[in-house]
Amino acid sequence: xxxxxxxxxxxxxxxxxxxxxxxxxxxxxxxxxxxxxxxxxxxxxxxxxxxxxxxxxxxxxxxxxxxxxxxxxxxxxxxxxxxxxxxxxxxxxxxxxxxxxxxxxxxxxxx
Amino acid sequence: xxxxxxxxxxxxxxxxxxxxxxxxxxxxxxxxxxxxxxxxxxxxxxxxxxxxxxxxxxxxxxxxxxxxxxxxxxxxxxxxxxxxxxxxxxxxxxxxxxxxxxxxxxxxxxxxxxxxx
Numbered sequence: 001x002x003x004x005x006x007x008x009x010x011x012x013x014x015x016x017x018x019x020x021x022x023x024x025x026x027x028x029x030x031x032x033x034x035x036x037x038x039x040x041x042x043x044x045x046x047x048x049x050x051x052x053x054x055x056x057x058x059x060x061x062x063x064x065x066x067x068x069x070x071x072x073x074x075x076x077x078x079x080x081x082x083x084x085x086x087x088x089x090x091x092x093x094x095x096x097x098x099x100x101x102x103x104x105x106x107x108x109x110x111x
Numbered sequence: 112x113x114x115x116x117x118x119x120x121x122x123x124x125x126x127x128x129x130x131x132x133x134x135x136x137x138x139x140x141x142x143x144x145x146x147x148x149x150x151x152x153x154x155x156x157x158x159x160x161x162x163x164x165x166x167x168x169x170x171x172x173x174x175x176x177x178x179x180x181x182x183x184x185x186x187x188x189x190x191x192x193x194x195x196x197x198x199x200x201x202x203x204x205x206x207x208x209x210x211x212x213x214x215x216x217x218x219x220x221x222x223x224x225x226x227x228x
Binding site: 032034036041042043044045046049051088090092097098099101103104 | 117143145154155157160202204206208214215216217218219220221222
C-alpha cells in the first residue's frame, strides 16, 4: 500500500462544474497536508495547505481534511480550462522533514 | 509564497560531460532542500534530501557518486550530474523548506530540463 494514494484519473469535468480530487494516506501521525498543481512540463505549485480537520477555502478552492478517516480532498468550484493540470497531494508527518507525495490526479476541464 | 530559483532552466550537453544545477531560496533561509527527478508523464521521484552543512541523504537506488549534492549555505544547494549519459535526460526539480517554520511547506523551483546527446 502506498503511503499517499490518489486516483490517477484522468478526471474530466465540464467547464463551470465542481471538480473533486481525493487523497488518502496511511500514516496516522501525519499533521500537515498540501495540494500542489503541476501543469504539463512545469514544476509543482502550492495551491493549498491544511492542518486541522474541516474545510479551508481559498477562492475557488476548498481543501477538506478528515484525520479520522485519513482523507483529504480538494474541491475546485466553477472549473476553468486553465485548471487542467495534475494535482498532487502531499502529506507530512511532523518532524519527518519531508513530505510524501501521491502520484497525482490528472484533471481535464472541457470547454 | 516563498521564491525558489533554479538555474539553468534547460541544458543540452554531450554524453560524458558534467552538468551543475543550482537551487536558491531567494527570500528565505532553507535548512532543507530536496532534489527530484521526473520523467515524462510519470510521478515525482525524490532523489535526495540536502541539509545545510551536512552530507545529503540519498534515496534507495540513487547513485551518490553520480549525482553530487552540495548544500553549502542556507540559500543554495547544487546538484551535479557527473558523466551524464542519455538515460540521465530528465526534468530535475528542487524544492526548499523554510527554516524556523513548523509547517514545513515545500516550495519548488521551476525545474531544469536536461537533455544528454
